[in-house]
Amino acid sequence: xxxxxxxxxxxxxxxxxxxxxxxxxxxxxxxxxxxxxxxxxxxxxxxxxxxxxxxxxxxxxxxxxxxxxxxxxxxxxxxxxxxxxxxxxxxxxxxxxxxxxxxxxxxxxxxxxxxxxxxxxxxxxxxxxxxxxxxxxxxxxxxxxxxxxxxxxxxxxxxxxxxxxxxxxxxxxxxxxxxxxxxxxxxxxxxxxxxxxxxxxxxxxxxxxxxxxxxxxxxxxxxxxxxxxxxxxxxxxxxxxxxxxxxxxxxxxxxxxxxxxxxxxxxxxxxxxxxxxxxxxxxxxxxxxxxxxxxxxxxxxxxxxxxxxxxxxxxxxxxxxxxxxxxxxxxxxxxxxx
Numbered sequence: 001x002x003x004x005x006x007x008x009x010x011x012x013x014x015x016x017x018x019x020x021x022x023x024x025x026x027x028x029x030x031x032x033x034x035x036x037x038x039x040x041x042x043x044x045x046x047x048x049x050x051x052x053x054x055x056x057x058x059x060x061x062x063x064x065x066x067x068x069x070x071x072x073x074x075x076x077x078x079x080x081x082x083x084x085x086x087x088x089x090x091x092x093x094x095x096x097x098x099x100x101x102x103x104x105x106x107x108x109x110x111x112x113x114x115x116x117x118x119x120x121x122x123x124x125x126x127x128x129x130x131x132x133x134x135x136x137x138x139x140x141x142x143x144x145x146x147x148x149x150x151x152x153x154x155x156x157x158x159x160x161x162x163x164x165x166x167x168x169x170x171x172x173x174x175x176x177x178x179x180x181x182x183x184x185x186x187x188x189x190x191x192x193x194x195x196x197x198x199x200x201x202x203x204x205x206x207x208x209x210x211x212x213x214x215x216x217x218x219x220x221x222x223x224x225x226x227x228x229x230x231x232x233x234x235x236x237x238x239x240x241x242x243x244x245x246x247x248x249x250x251x252x253x254x255x256x257x258x259x260x261x262x263x264x265x266x267x268x269x270x271x272x273x274x275x276x277x278x279x280x281x282x283x284x285x286x287x288x289x290x291x292x293x294x295x296x297x298x299x300x301x302x303x304x305x306x307x308x309x310x311x312x313x314x315x316x317x318x319x320x321x322x323x324x325x326x327x328x329x330x331x332x333x334x335x336x337x338x
Contacts, residue, residue, distance in 0.1 A: 004115060008076035009094055011035040014054075015061065015105065020179055020188050020208070021120050023048035024078035024219040026121040027183070028091040030054065031080075039070040047185040061101030067108045076116040076226050077109055084149070086293065089285040091148035098152045106131070106163045106171075116226045117171040120218075123211060123238055123300055124150045125157045126175055128282060133304040136175070136234050142299070147292035147307035157234070164232035172229035174221055177238030178304065180322050181215035182329035194323065195330040197248050206268045208298035209243035214322040239316040250320055255325035268294050 013027060016022035017038035029036045030052050037055040040046065046056075059066025061081050071077060083097035102119070109117050124146075127138035140154055163169040184191035196202045221237045229235065245262045252259040275289045308314040 006227060007075050008033060011037045011069055011073060012076045013037050013039060013074040013218040014078045017049055018044040018046060019080055020184060020215055021218055024215050025080060025222045026054055027051055028223055037074065039237055048183055055255055058252045059103055061066050062096065064104050064108065065226060069112065071108050074114060077103055077114050077154050078118045078222055080120040081113050086147060086149035086300040087286055087288045087290065094149055099156045102156050104160055106169055110167060111171060115170060117169055118222050118225050119160050119171055119173045119177050119192045121157045121173045121234065122153050123175050123177045123303065127155045133302045135304045136236055136307055172231060173234035174225060174237045175234055176218055177211035177213040179213055179215045179218060181326050194251050194326055197251040197260060198255035198327040198330060200255060202260045204261045205244045205248050206262050207262045207264050209241060210300050211238040211241045211303045212319050213237055213239045214317050217316040221308060221312055221314050224314060228312050230311060232271035235308040236303050236305045238305055240319045241302040242319055250323045251327060254324055265298060
């Protein structure tokens with residue numbers, strides 16, 4: 001890896017700072033005394049960064065001039081822009097925002113001579129390993145089952161790694177698992193489920209499971225990747241794999257409620273398949289209840305984060321502590337709209 005030292009006088013750009021990962025990255029950078037600039041849309045909810053001493057630049061990753069204005073003079077870029085709308089019937093916006101927007105940002109970064117480009121990717125770009133934990137070396141091997149959202153995220157990461165390889169983009173990718181933790185203002189879908197379980201509002205959960213990670217540890221990994229990450233490589237940022245049963249039991253205990261019942265996956269597929277069939281008959285579009293979502297809820301298994309441990313000195317906290325801290329923070333918030 002080429003030598004790199006942080007210039008605390010130079011600004012850093014956090015793109016997507018209104019989101020969960022971006023806001024926590026901006027928060028950690030501010031705590032470290034960095035000059036933080038954030039790029040937001042004018043319609044963005046700024047609740048997650050309202051208390052931070054950041055410079056706000058309004059723009060859009062599909063608007064190249066605004067990207068140049070936001071990135072001008074920045075030493076590093078922390079790119080956490082993502083369009084998560086897996087439920088869209090038309091995947092074109094997902095590809096535009098997740099792929100074309102990233103390409104625009106990388107081109108601008110190369111033009112302006114940015115020293116580091118830290119890209120928040122997803123565990124969804126990793127391959128499946130039936131024989132053990134997933135590592136970064138396992139190539140994607142389930143394209144036939146992947147929904148459009150995953151294919152778009154995969155294409156984005158492939159473009160990122162190609163830019164690193166062929167155009168010498170000084171980039172590092174983070175393959176992030178399901179995130180939980182405090183300061184989840186939106187809240188995220190995973191976070192809202194934790195909140196609802198802790199408040200006793202969930203009657204059942206699927207017999208699935210997934211890798212998890214504390215959002216604060218994601219920010220720690222991103223900032224560490226700036227100075228310690230190997231250029232052109234990706235790192236698994238995932239901690240413990242936990243079943244929905246165990247996760248729900250921990251969350252429910254924080255709120256003093258009984259955990260929800262667990263339904264088998266075959267029953268979940270039947271229920272969701274029926275609802276999806278009705279939606280199709282009614283010619284509805286952009287509905288969240290899809291069999292692909294059920295599949296994704298259980299496709300990701302145990303993941304090996306030892307590479308991040310070695311290179312980034314990354315030591316994530318246990319999921320039990322994350323759930324406890326998240327539930328405590330949610331308890332201070334108004335009840336979510338139904």
